[in-house]
Amino acid sequence: MPLVADSRPALTPRQRQEIVSLATEVTYAPRAIVYRERTPEAFLFVCREGALKSFRELVSGRRRVITFRFPGDLFGLAEEGRYVNTVQAITPTKCYRIPLEPLRAKLHQDTNLQFHVLTRLTHELREAQRRSIMLGHRSATGRLAMFLKLLQRTFALERPETIPLPMTRSDIASFLSVTLESVSRATTRLVKAGVIAFRGPHEVRIVDQRRLDELAADV
Amino acid sequence: MPLVADSRPALTPRQRQEIVSLATEVTYAPRAIVYRERTPEAFLFVCREGALKSFRELVSGRRRVITFRFPGDLFGLAEEGRYVNTVQAITPTKCYRIPLEPLRAKLHQDTNLQFHVLTRLTHELREAQRRSIMLGHRSATGRLAMFLKLLQRTFALERPETIPLPMTRSDIASFLSVTLESVSRATTRLVKAGVIAFRGPHEVRIVDQRRLDELAADV
């Protein structure tokens, strides 16, 4: 038995109930800011529906998307009492918003609940490692292929061959640390090679899973 | 007050005592393998002295250094009951080796101790984000500069302008996802530009902190 359980762990109904009792349900329109980097930490969030992006203004003036958030994701951990990233809704989004102090108290009471958060964090950590491996690849096509596989993994339970792509090409570029143009060329290449196909700009269908796996071998 | 405390948190003497009572102290010679990826998870480790590297064999046959481990670091978390990375000693190293089952029991008893692990994990998560930002930079020189700043942060308490570099150039290359040659060229460039200087191959002195900060602005 592992020290902590594995990916996307679910809460027990009772734990869920206890958390929900602390939380407020909030909705965000596309482009709405959930919180800004460097503002004081006040809430923890759990995504329920929709998609968000978590990004950071770099000193160089660039903006880097650190990660995307989807239903089930927990976000809002701070450093030195302040949020490190800015989180913004991409699609219409619903979140649980949990005030910090009651949560802290609850965590200190309930070992199991805290253990759940711990599990969630290790999952985050592994995802971060996967993103690092993705960024390690030189070619834009390889990074894009890996990105698609990461999304595929995230949405595994729903439809395996159709992946929603709610973010813009520009967001993807920022996440992959390549230019918007390179993302565009990479998608075109994958489409022409018959690996993927688009149903509109925000939905990808995996046509040739094997070749995608080859391109994204490492992740 | 933040949900979890900030970087490199220390245990209380009593907690340390409790952990130590579970742990065995083990030493590793350079190149010794602590554990291999995909083997069943059995222990958690805490680095006490020395330096280690944590790497992974990629499907493509390459080897990627995921992170380096230094005193205070906790490692050995698994996925589906198996270690995900291989950990190998770089210098002579001492670690605490903690068997899983007693630890799990202790964590479930002691909320504060578990909270400590949680804190440690969030710290890891932030470091992983910093590594991602580092990998986002195109130029090898920029990545190297960021790497040096990350090390500087890690060893902040000791000597600010002298950084130990126990790993080989090849390890650095693997960590930065550039070639060994690029690392070599980048170090040469930084030395010639008067930003850093070497006292032997495994100790760097920061000569011009300002310029280093400029080069590594984002991290």
Place this chain on the structure above:
DNA sequence: CGGACTATTGAGACTCCTCAACTAACGTGG
């Protein structure tokens, strides 16, 4: 219909990767 935003495509500059030769340091065994 205009305007802003998003996305695609093209041409040249730049940087890194690949391949290769070479130097340096180190430890081993004769």
Place this chain on the structure above:
DNA sequence: CCACGTTAGTTGAGGAGTCTCAATAGTCCG
């Protein structure tokens, strides 16, 4: 003690891929 092999690191030349700059479509919304 020295020759040798191994490993680590440096440096060079050419090719590949992305970035920059720029122009062009497509799309959504007021």
